[in-house]
Amino acid sequence: MYTIKEVAQMMDISEHTLRFWAKSGFFPFVKRNENNIRMFSDNDLEWVKIVKCLRSVGTENKLVKRYIDLCIVGDSTIPERYEIIQTTKAKAQEQMKELTQQLSLLDYKEKFYQNLIKNNLEDSWNPMNKMQPEDEAV
Amino acid sequence: MYTIKEVAQMMDISEHTLRFWAKSGFFPFVKRNENNIRMFSDNDLEWVKIVKCLRSVGTENKLVKRYIDLCIVGDSTIPERYEIIQTTKAKAQEQMKELTQQLSLLDYKEKFYQNLIKNNLEDSWNPMNKMQPEDEAV
């Protein structure tokens, strides 16, 4: 059993956020000890993990809550839960594509600056005026 | 030359966000026409692109502004700009790793639900109690 602090360290999520999530109803299953302290079981960590997963892909908190609530209801909600997972996965794949593109732009920029520094070249940018994307583009 | 609406469509960013970015000083170079309407040149789009890139990786607005300002100053700021790009790239790579992991979890979940639906299996989850991660884990 883990305290909120331990969970925060293990899952790399701030205590604040975990409490915020708890207050948002994301962990209705986490028990408290005799001092009203939240004690997370190993199994609870799996729930934290899925919440983190959904959130990290940008699923809004309202939908995360919906998913949790559906799990509690039971079998009859499997189709809706499946749909949520599918939608989330599609979104994640979209993000992957976007991220790949942005990475290649960053890579280009990195090399551009490396060249500029290595060769002690001029930064061919005339403020507000005739900057050329292929020369500098920022 | 493009209006803010056209830029919004081309770059897949809302007009609202573009105005917000403009107000934040991200586009100090964009000219206005005689009616005070912003007119983006093709070159300006390159700037929008790099702002979008930085933001999509989670670079905070303050740093984006810093980067833009450095570009305006000129050559002497190349090392700091290079550093910003490097840091951003490293962050993007980190995100890529994270996203890959989350995708594999989502993939697992997807298959899990597919099985559940295909075989009309029971959802072996006893609310608040003995849920097993490997059986359901949400």
Add this chain to the structure above:
DNA sequence: GGTTGACTGATAGTTACTCTCAAGATTAAT
């Protein structure tokens, strides 16, 4: 027995949008 440290809930503050709206200009239709 007093201080330390972890926990609690309540509440205020922050970031980055996101939306609403009134005012001014342009085009299209009456």
Add this chain to the structure above:
DNA sequence: ATTAATCTTGAGAGTAACTATCAGTCAACC
């Protein structure tokens, strides 16, 4: 020529999701 529809603008309010601050509780150690 006037009206209506459409677009743009800035100002400002609203929202989501944290993030930080604070006062208060409680067990544990010196």
